Amino acid sequence: QQQVKQSPQSLIVQKGGISIINCAYENTAFDYFPWYQQFPGKGPALLIAIRPDVSEKKEGRFTISFNKSAKQFSLHIMDSQPGDSATYFCAASRMNRDDKIIFGKGTRLHILP
Amino acid sequence: GAVVSQHPSWVICKSGTSVKIECRSLDFQATTMFWYRQFPKQSLMLMATSNEGSKATYEQGVEKDKFLINHASLTLSTLTVTSAHPEDSSFYICSARDNFQPQHFGDGTRLSIL
Numbered sequence: 001q002q003q004v005k006q007s008p009q010s011l012i013v014q015k016g017g018i019s020i021i022n023c024a025y026e027n028t029a030f031d032y033f034p035w036y037q038q039f040p041g042k043g044p045a046l047l048i049a050i051r052p053d054v055s056e057k058k059e060g061r062f063t064i065s066f067n068k069s070a071k072q073f074s075l076h077i078m079d080s081q082p083g084d085s086a087t088y089f090c091a092a093s094r095m096n097r098d099d100k101i102i103f104g105k106g107t108r109l110h111i112l113p
Numbered sequence: 114g115a116v117v118s119q120h121p122s123w124v125i126c127k128s129g130t131s132v133k134i135e136c137r138s139l140d141f142q143a144t145t146m147f148w149y150r151q152f153p154k155q156s157l158m159l160m161a162t163s164n165e166g167s168k169a170t171y172e173q174g175v176e177k178d179k180f181l182i183n184h185a186s187l188t189l190s191t192l193t194v195t196s197a198h199p200e201d202s203s204f205y206i207c208s209a210r211d212n213f214q215p216q217h218f219g220d221g222t223r224l225s226i227l
Contacts, residue, residue: 034215043119043206043218044157089156095213100147103156 002027004092006104014112019077021107023090026071030092034101035064035075038087047088048075080111115141117209119219127227128199134192134222136207143209146190147216148182151204163190197226 005024013019025033031052036044050057050064050073057064063076077084090104116139126132136146145164149157163169163184171177179201181193190209194201202225208216 032215041221041223043221045218046215049215100159100162101216105156108154
């Protein structure tokens with residue numbers, strides 16, 4: 001029940017295309033859903049996050065779509081650029097309980113120039 | 114923004130030695146710090162959670178005597194890998210958080226045991 005399932009494992013997208021990564025969770029007590037971007041040899045950096053009281057959040061080219069009833073959320077990267085090539089992790093936690101973060105297994109995204 | 118500094122970024126040492134990794138929150142007080150381990154092409158695995166002034170809480174399967182964690186102040190936590198062996202080689206990442214705020218991650222330490 002603590003798992004966060006992420007797909008696909010790897011993704012190749014043409015420059016300018018839309019990259020879509022999906023995640024699903026089981027624990028309805030989760031109330032914070034962040035996405036992290038990690039470059040090789042670096043720690044993960046918070047990219048964008050959403051709370052379950054909204055269905056969508058957009059920051060620049062990055063959008064999170066959240067479906068509470070389906071217990072799914074996804075990251076959309078519009079106009080994907082080669083600089084977006086990285087590993088992306090979805091995650092979930094209970095901020096109101098100050099709980100640890102549960103990470104998905106990651107998606108390796110490669111944007112073709 | 115919140116910055117977490119981790120030092121060293123890369124360390125190579127001989128088998129049997131102990132290695133200390135530092136994690137500092139530079140512009141906020143970290144009531145809670147976390148230590149993760151990451152193998153190549155895998156996700157982050159939480160090793161332990163530490164609160165300032167308290168003993169760390171270790172995840173199941175993580176050896177407390179091998180991975181010593183100290184969180185002596187609100188801005189510093191250390192991870193000491195004792196009697197390190199080649200199987201301890203990995204990427205170690207810390208994160209820090211103020212009460213009920215998102216975690217901020219350091220840039221990791223690559224540990225190589227010869």
